[in-house]
Amino acid sequence: MDFLGTTSLGLLRAVPVTVLLFLASALGASLVAAVLVAMQQARVTQGLARAWIFVFRGTPLLLQIFMVYYGIAALGPIRHGFLWPAFREPLFCAWLAMTCCCSAYIAEVLRGALGAIPVGQIEAALACGMGRWTRLRLIVAPQVLRLALPAYGNELVMMIKSTSLASSITVLDVTGVAQQVIAHSYRTLDVFCLAAAVYLGMTAALTAVLRRIERSLDPLGSARR
Amino acid sequence: MDAELSVPALLGFGADGWGWALMAAAGLTLAVALAAMAIGAVLGAALAAAEASRRVWLVRIAATYGLVMRGVPELLVVLLLYFGAPGMLAGVAGLFGLPAPGSPPAFLTGSLAIGLVSAAYQAEVFRGGMLALPRGQIEAAMAAGMGPVVRLRRVILPQVLHHVLPPLGNIWQFNLKDSALVSITGLAELMRVSLVAAGSTRRPFVFFAAAMVLYLILTSASSALFRMIERRGSRWAGGR
Amino acid sequence: MIQTSPSVLSARGITKSFGGRAVLRGIDLDAQRGDVVTILGGSGSGKSTFLRCLNLLELPDAGTIEIAGTLAPLAHDRHGKARIANPKALNALRAKTAMVFQNFNLWSHMTVLDNVIAAPVHVHGVPRAQAVDRAHGLLEKVGMAGFAGHWPRQLSGGQQQRVAIARALATDPDLMLFDEPTSALDPERVREVLDLMRALAGEGRTMLIVTHEMAFARDVSSHVVHVRDGVIESVGPPSMMFGPDASPVFRAFLSPA
Numbered sequence: 001m002d003f004l005g006t007t008s009l010g011l012l013r014a015v016p017v018t019v020l021l022f023l024a025s026a027l028g029a030s031l032v033a034a035v036l037v038a039m040q041q042a043r044v045t046q047g048l049a050r051a052w053i054f055v056f057r058g059t060p061l062l063l064q065i066f067m068v069y070y071g072i073a074a075l076g077p078i079r080h081g082f083l084w085p086a087f088r089e090p091l092f093c094a095w096l097a098m099t100c101c102c103s104a105y106i107a108e109v110l111r112g113a114l115g116a117i118p119v120g121q122i123e124a125a126l127a128c129g130m131g132r133w134t135r136l137r138l139i140v141a142p143q144v145l146r147l148a149l150p151a152y153g154n155e156l157v158m159m160i161k162s163t164s165l166a167s168s169i170t171v172l173d174v175t176g177v178a179q180q181v182i183a184h185s186y187r188t189l190d191v192f193c194l195a196a197a198v199y200l201g202m203t204a205a206l207t208a209v210l211r212r213i214e215r216s217l218d219p220l221g222s223a224r225r
Numbered sequence: 226m227d228a229e230l231s232v233p234a235l236l237g238f239g240a241d242g243w244g245w246a247l248m249a250a251a252g253l254t255l256a257v258a259l260a261a262m263a264i265g266a267v268l269g270a271a272l273a274a275a276e277a278s279r280r281v282w283l284v285r286i287a288a289t290y291g292l293v294m295r296g297v298p299e300l301l302v303v304l305l306l307y308f309g310a311p312g313m314l315a316g317v318a319g320l321f322g323l324p325a326p327g328s329p330p331a332f333l334t335g336s337l338a339i340g341l342v343s344a345a346y347q348a349e350v351f352r353g354g355m356l357a358l359p360r361g362q363i364e365a366a367m368a369a370g371m372g373p374v375v376r377l378r379r380v381i382l383p384q385v386l387h388h389v390l391p392p393l394g395n396i397w398q399f400n401l402k403d404s405a406l407v408s409i410t411g412l413a414e415l416m417r418v419s420l421v422a423a424g425s426t427r428r429p430f431v432f433f434a435a436a437m438v439l440y441l442i443l444t445s446a447s448s449a450l451f452r453m454i455e456r457r458g459s460r461w462a463g464g465r
Numbered sequence: 466m467i468q469t470s471p472s473v474l475s476a477r478g479i480t481k482s483f484g485g486r487a488v489l490r491g492i493d494l495d496a497q498r499g500d501v502v503t504i505l506g507g508s509g510s511g512k513s514t515f516l517r518c519l520n521l522l523e524l525p526d527a528g529t530i531e532i533a534g535t536l537a538p539l540a541h542d543r544h545g546k547a548r549i550a551n552p553k554a555l556n557a558l559r560a561k562t563a564m565v566f567q568n569f570n571l572w573s574h575m576t577v578l579d580n581v582i583a584a585p586v587h588v589h590g591v592p593r594a595q596a597v598d599r600a601h602g603l604l605e606k607v608g609m610a611g612f613a614g615h616w617p618r619q620l621s622g623g624q625q626q627r628v629a630i631a632r633a634l635a636t637d638p639d640l641m642l643f644d645e646p647t648s649a650l651d652p653e654r655v656r657e658v659l660d661l662m663r664a665l666a667g668e669g670r671t672m673l674i675v676t677h678e679m680a681f682a683r684d685v686s687s688h689v690v691h692v693r694d695g696v697i698e699s700v701g702p703p704s705m706m707f708g709p710d711a712s713p714v715f716r717a718f719l720s721p722a
Contacts, residue, residue: 058444059437060405063416067437070429120570127520128584128636129560132552138587142574157296164298168409175300188309192301200296220616 007181007191011198014177018202021095021163021173026156028099033106040111049107056104062165064101069093069169094166098159105155113148114140146217153210157203164199174198235428236435243422243432250418251439257336257404257414262397264340269347276352287348294345299403303338307410310334335407335414339400346396354389387458394451401443415439471497472531473640473671479518479528481511488514489525490695496640496673501666503682504675506692507718512675515692516644519673520562521555524548533561533639560588563633567645569625571617571632577604578613581632589636596635603631607661623654630661641665643674679719683707691715 039049056064072078073087086092117140125139167176178195182188238244275287294302315325328334358381366380408417419436423429474496481489488511496502506512517523519530521537524547530537535558540550549555571580581600585591591599604610607627617625626646633641643662647655659681666672666685676682682689682703689706691698691714699712706715 054445055437055441059440060402060416062405062408063419063433063436063440066416066420066423066429067433070423071433072430074429118570118573120566120568121572123522124564124566124570124572126522127559127562127564127566127642128632129556129558129562129588130584131556131588134587138583139572146574161296161298164300165406167300175298175304178301179304182304182308186308186312188305188312192305192309195301196293196297199298199301200293203296220618 003185003187004190004194008194010177010181011174011194014172014174015198015202017091017171017176018160018163018173021091021098021166021171022160024095025098025102025163026159028095029102029106029159032099032103033110036103036107037110037114040107052100053104053107056101057108061097061101061162062168065094065097065165065169068097090169090171091166093169094163094171098162098166102155102159102162105158106152109148109151109155110144112151113144116147117143149210149214149217153207153214156206156210160202160206161199230426230428232431235422235426235431243418243426246413246418246422247415247432247435247439250413250415251443253332253412253414254401254404254416254440255443257332257339257407257412258397258400260332260336261339261343261400261404264337265343265347265396265400268340268344270351272344272348273351273355276348277355291345291348294342295349297342299339299342300406300409302342303335303406303409306334306338306341307331331407331410331412335404335410335412339403339407342403343396343400346399347393350389350392350396353392354385357388358384383458387455390451390455390458394448394455397447397451398444401447402440405440473498473500473533474519474673475529475531476519477529479515479525479530481514481518481523481525488695489518491528492692492695492697494690494697496671498639498671499669500687501670501672501685502674502688502690503686504673504690504692505677505679505682505718510692511695512692513644516642516673516675519640519642520559520564521549522564532558535561556588560584560636561639562642563636563638563640564642564644565626565629565633565646567648569617569622569629569649571625571629573617575617576613577609577615577617577620577628580617580628581635584632584636600631600635603634604628606634607631608657621654622650623657626650626654626658627661630658630665634665639671641670641672643672643676645675645677647676647678679707691718693718 036049036052039045068087069090073093078084078087121139121143122135125135130138163173164175166173167179170176172180174195178191182191185191234242236242236244236247272287272290275283276291278284311325311328314329318325362380362384363376366376371379404414405416407414408420411417415436419432423432426432472495474494476492476494479489479492479494480487488509492511492515494502494515504512504516514523518525518528519532521530521539524539526545526547527541529539535554537558538549538551538554539547541547571577572583575583578597578600581603582591582593582596585596585599586593601610601613604613607630609624609627609631612620612624612628617628620628630646646662647658650658655678659678662672662674663681663685674682674686683706684703686703688700688702690700691706691712693714699706699715701711705711707719711719
């Protein structure tokens with residue numbers, strides 16, 4: 001088969017790795033983000049949450065990945081501990097770094113959405129005697145989901161792109177395979193275009209799914225009377 | 226293994242210390258980010274103008290550029306320029322019958338790569354800024370007899386800047402952090418130097434932590450600076 | 466729920482400052498069952514703040530509030546700052562009241578029907594089927610029958626306010642609080658909502674209304690309260706307040722020269 005064909009196949013075969021890393025990181029980051037937002041509501045835990053968000057939003061993901069893979073994995077307790085089988089795997093280290101990093105960005109998205117809930121609707125919930133959990137369940141959570149969806153979707157798209165950094169610690173994701181092909185063929189532009197197409201395909205698919213979710217949550221769309 | 230060297234000695238400015246190297250590297254990181262921001266601003270403005278123009282082909286090119294550059298991982302763009310630049314330059318030189326110039330300096334390919342991606346995002350920001358300006362303000366300026374240059378300086382620019390500054394601040398932060406990707410070109414910016422130091426002293430945790438602190442200083446100083454500029458420029462906009 | 470005592474509201478010494486500026490300077494107010502109390506005053510007089518203190522959307526710096534026999538769980542810490550002593554008790558107190566807001570405040574992610582049944586089902590534990598039945602009846606009563614499946618966004622201001630009133634009625638509150646219910650409405654819609662409130666008053670509902678609608682106040686109230694500079698300047702039945710025996714200050718307020 002010709003070069004373009006073989007390369008395309010090779011790249012496509014790496015898509016499951018990228019998708020797996022993306023989905024696992026998205027799940028982990030969203031859960032941690034929810035915890036962070038909860039922590040920001042209580043005075044005791046507020047500082048820790050803000051520190052976490054500050055550190056993970058203020059440093060490059062690449063550095064965080066190296067920190068986990070080379071830094072933390074080199075520490076005695078990790079190397080000789082029961083967690084070593086996990087930290088030994090580059091994919092795990094990439095996942096851990098991405099989860100911590102993206103959780104900070106998602107937490108900010110959620111915080112913005114929380115603040116965007118019209119105050120009057122909260123007051124209406126207070127005025128009829130709804131307790132804290134009832135308010136959260138009936139009013140706050142549904143509104144936050146709707147308000148956060150566009151920005152959250154943007155973060156997810158950025159996460160797909162961020163998975164490419166895993167290639168720097170030997171993970172054979174789409175970018176990792178692309179790097180290998182470029183290194184021994186030097187047909188850089190061709191490989192770039194193929195890899196770009198693969199990523200654009202993934203982000204297009206994600207955007208389509210997000211748009212469908214947006215429509216189902218908001219059946220009226222922007223239709224006003 | 227430099228187990229005997231303490232952390233202060235490793236990071237310090239003495240004989241075995243990496244202090245100066247790290248500082249210089251942080252400076253280079255700043256330089257790369259600035260260069261990328263500048264390239265992105267010029268190219269981004271051009272793209273925004275192209276998209277605002279009536280020429281269909283210009284709009285299409287600008288839109289495609291934006292779509293591709295925002296949808297593709299920045300690392301791939303860096304790889305493209307790093308591995309591909311020598312070949313592309315050789316090809317162009319060959320067209321003119323010139324010898325291949327070899328590989329361009331890492332600083333150039335690195336900041337250009339980040340700049341190309343940054344341009345796509347800055348174009349969006351500029352587009353939004355142009356749209357946000359109420360037409361009535363321009364008409365009022367014209368009615369008052371202001372010429373085009375005065376209008377630009379006194380009415381258009383201040384208002385557009387106000388809308389454009391916060392998102393540009395975000396893009397600047399991303400440029401700062403994306404500069405770490407330039408490390409694969411071998412340029413001695415902060416990511417690369419900390420990696421080299423970690424490898425040569427076998428003390429990765431220390432140097433990566435130090436690099437994180439330096440990046441945090443760069444990013445938090447930047448956001449403080451942007452906040453100050455925004456506040457100064459927003460006095461007329463009123464409270465939110 | 467049978468409330469034996471006729472006193473629905475007893476507020477004493479309500480005081481409130483915002484950032485050093487005293488907005489309420491000690492207001493006493495009582496309301497018996499079936500009273501329709503209209504609170505009038507200029508902007509900045511503190512009337513809305515007072516209303517919002519009654520269901521503790523604002524926390525008064527001093528004073529006591531008793532609604533239908535339950536005392537508001539207000540406490541003050543050592544700095545004099547007000548706080549809620551008992552959240553559960555607060556919710557129980559609020560469950561006895563209902564508020565209609567100037568900006569309607571319907572929950573935008575719920576249909577009209579869900580808005581009306583939310584409090585009965587999730588606060589008062591009414592079975593859903595029963596709440597739905599009652600909701601349909603209330604929607605018909607406020608003239609919004611057939612809109613149960615609509616979203617708030619699809620409704621005009623007047624329609625939203627009528628749904629808000631149905632929502633307030635759904636919990637069968639002891640005390641209904643109206644915070645400038647018609648101020649955000651187009652003039653044509655104001656009439657519909659006022660007529661609805663008139664009907665509610667006629668049914669014997671206990672209502673506290675902050676409003677600018679003088680004609681309504683004169684026709685419907687059992688007594689009228691004039692708030693000025695954070696205190697009650699004068700109070701009395703409409704016949705007195707709108708007659709020649711009213712205080713000169715109030716008469717000046719009614720017809721600025």
